[in-house]
Amino acid sequence: xxxxxxxxxxxxxxxxxxxxxxxxxxxxxxxxxxxxxxxxxxxxxxxxxxxxxxxxxxxxxxxxxxxxxxxxxxxxxxxxxxxxxxxxxxxxxxxxxxxxxxxxxxxxxxxxxxxxxxxxxxxxxxxxxxxxxxxxxxxxxxxxxxxxxxxxxxxxxxxxxxxxxxxxxxxxxxxxxxxxxxxxxxxxxxxxxxxxxxxxxxxxxxxxxxxxxxxxxxxxxxxxxxxxxxxxxxxxxxxxxxxxxxxxxxxxxxxxxxxxxxxxxxxxxxxxxxxxxxxxxxxxxxxxxxxxxxxxxxxxxxxxxxxxxxxxxxxxxxxxxxxxxxxxxxxxxxxxxxxxxxxxxxxxxxxxxxxxxxxxxxxxxxxxxxxxxxxxxxxxxxxxxxxxxxxxxxxxxxxxxxxxxxxxxxxxxxxxxxxxxxxxxxxxxxxxxxxxxxxxxxxxxxxxxxxxxxxxxxxxxxxxx
Ligand code: SAM
Ligand code: SF4
Numbered sequence: 001x002x003x004x005x006x007x008x009x010x011x012x013x014x015x016x017x018x019x020x021x022x023x024x025x026x027x028x029x030x031x032x033x034x035x036x037x038x039x040x041x042x043x044x045x046x047x048x049x050x051x052x053x054x055x056x057x058x059x060x061x062x063x064x065x066x067x068x069x070x071x072x073x074x075x076x077x078x079x080x081x082x083x084x085x086x087x088x089x090x091x092x093x094x095x096x097x098x099x100x101x102x103x104x105x106x107x108x109x110x111x112x113x114x115x116x117x118x119x120x121x122x123x124x125x126x127x128x129x130x131x132x133x134x135x136x137x138x139x140x141x142x143x144x145x146x147x148x149x150x151x152x153x154x155x156x157x158x159x160x161x162x163x164x165x166x167x168x169x170x171x172x173x174x175x176x177x178x179x180x181x182x183x184x185x186x187x188x189x190x191x192x193x194x195x196x197x198x199x200x201x202x203x204x205x206x207x208x209x210x211x212x213x214x215x216x217x218x219x220x221x222x223x224x225x226x227x228x229x230x231x232x233x234x235x236x237x238x239x240x241x242x243x244x245x246x247x248x249x250x251x252x253x254x255x256x257x258x259x260x261x262x263x264x265x266x267x268x269x270x271x272x273x274x275x276x277x278x279x280x281x282x283x284x285x286x287x288x289x290x291x292x293x294x295x296x297x298x299x300x301x302x303x304x305x306x307x308x309x310x311x312x313x314x315x316x317x318x319x320x321x322x323x324x325x326x327x328x329x330x331x332x333x334x335x336x337x338x339x340x341x342x343x344x345x346x347x348x349x350x351x352x353x354x355x356x357x358x359x360x361x362x363x364x365x366x367x368x369x370x371x372x373x374x375x376x377x378x379x380x381x382x383x384x385x386x387x388x389x390x391x392x393x394x395x396x397x398x399x400x401x402x403x404x405x406x407x408x409x410x411x412x413x414x415x416x417x418x419x420x421x422x423x424x425x426x427x428x429x430x431x432x433x434x435x436x437x438x439x440x441x442x443x444x445x446x447x448x449x450x451x452x453x454x455x456x457x458x459x460x461x462x463x464x465x
């Protein structure tokens with residue numbers, strides 16, 4: 001397959017932005033009506049929503065995003081933590097603390113024993129899903145990446161185990177992606193950072209990552225290698241956010257066209273201050289909170305069946321607001337350098353990638369979200385039952401998320417409450433669980449589910465649908 005063509009319509013998107021055309025009320029209403037059908041939106045529809053600045057219609061857009069979120073994902077929030085394996089990197093990305101020319105950064109690559117220690121700590125906090133993160137360097141071969149993943153899966157501590165590992169690493173060729181797949185990963189994640197080619201070339205100063213097209217086709221190669229859950233993202237702040245949101249949609253459509261399935265998730269990090277990366281302190285296109293809310297809600301409406309990931313880069317209060325706009329997965333209790341979980345409370349700014357906005361522990365986050373009516377989910381059932389890629393999407397569209405995900409989320413939440421929660425979280429959590437179970441329709445599935453709930457309370461683990 002020809003992988004040299006830039007399928008992001010650079011000129012067209014820039015022209016749309018330059019036109020700065022404001023939509024009429026009716027145009028916005030029409031797009032919102034279309035959004036209600038949960039079949040996604042075109043680039044032009046997305047532009048209408050991006051350009052709308054009528055406060056009433058913006059509120060309507062927020063309500064629609066929440067409605068879609070509730071209909072598809074219910075009140076669940078999937079929980080994960082990142083695990084940084086190495087901060088060694090040969091690239092010079094202008095915004096990142098790990099950039100090769102950053103002399104102030106203390107470099108470290110975890111040994112296999114150190115990695116096991118980090119995983120053990122995450123398991124003892126209650127995590128079941130992790131995202132393993134790597135800098136890019138020619139010395140990091142895929143066989144080594146595979147070894148680190150297999151090591152992480154092998155660590156068991158009490159009832160603790162990691163059941164799904166997602167990976168954020170530099171893009172590889174298809175043969176290497178096949179090896180990566182054989183390590184049993186869930187999602188492969190790679191952010192384009194900016195889809196605006198000229199900006200991309202300006203902010204990637206040295207190293208393999210300078211090749212815009214090679215990165216643009218990373219998720220194609222992963223798909224070709226059989227990794228059918230792929231994740232995309234933009235680092236907001238490098239270029240006009242309107243361009244980036246429309247380009248994300250073009251990228252998603254391209255994957256759908258070629259492989260019959262769009263991205264499993266989308267991430268939308270904003271640039272955070274990083275040591276030795278001056279650009280990160282003054283991003284050229286800093287995204288304001290009010291625009292960020294627009295971005296999240298537009299993505300929720302435009303790609304309804306794609307998970308939206310919100311990390312601890314954002315502050316706790318703002319994260320709460322964003323949950324209402326369509327976020328479906330969040331990281332919690334995160335640390336952003338290799339060995340950071342071992343360091344516990346002593347943070348090492350000279351090792352980390354960027355500053356974290358939400359520094360609460362996993363238990364504090366769980367207490368908070370459960371108190372606000374969200375079920376934290378540590379579920380990993382879909383990928384272990386083979387519900388991935390287009391299979392996942394077709395089941396999701398058929399509504400399976402409600403039948404499977406809700407009971408699975410509750411079962412994993414009960415595991416958390418029994419094995420890891422503080423007293424106050426346990427109290428709030430169990431009350432909440434009882435209410436959620438009461439709300440469920442009386443079906444055969446519910447009977448089966450109640451049995452699994454009782455078995456979990458008696459100490460059985462890893463029961464799922
Ligand atoms: N090295 C690999 C790469 O560049 O794809 C993967 C790891 S990199 C640590 C993961 C992501 O962190 C990048 O894709 C980028 O979007 C994000 N990132 C880098 N610098 C950041 C900053 N200052 N603030 C927030 N996110 C940042
Ligand atoms: Fe290296 Fe990735 Fe940071 Fe770029 S973003 S400097 S490739 S770790």
